[in-house]
Amino acid sequence: MKNGSILLSLTSLATLHLIKLLKKKMDHFEKGLKGNIKSMIAAHAFDSHQEMYQRAIKIAQVLNEAEGGSRAVGQTKGKFEYGR
Numbered sequence: 001m002k003n004g005s006i007l008l009s010l011t012s013l014a015t016l017h018l019i020k021l022l023k024k025k026m027d028h029f030e031k032g033l034k035g036n037i038k039s040m041i042a043a044h045a046f047d048s049h050q051e052m053y054q055r056a057i058k059i060a061q062v063l064n065e066a067e068g069g070s071r072a073v074g075q076t077k078g079k080f081e082y083g084r
Helices: 002-031 035-042 049-066
Strands: none
Touching: 002 035, 002 049, 035 049
């Protein structure tokens, strides 16, 4: 029983560490975003880093289209280059 208790405790600590690490990763990504994308992303809550990243890509595409598509296909002004 003692070993099971220790294992459960270690698993809980590892899970908490992973959650903190993922939150830090999402915060770092969000801080690196530019202007309009950052403000639009900040208005939402995301369950995963991947979900936040995909949303940021979509916002960048929409903003690029709104600018008249004057940039080369697959590029926006700053944070993203598509096709990586």
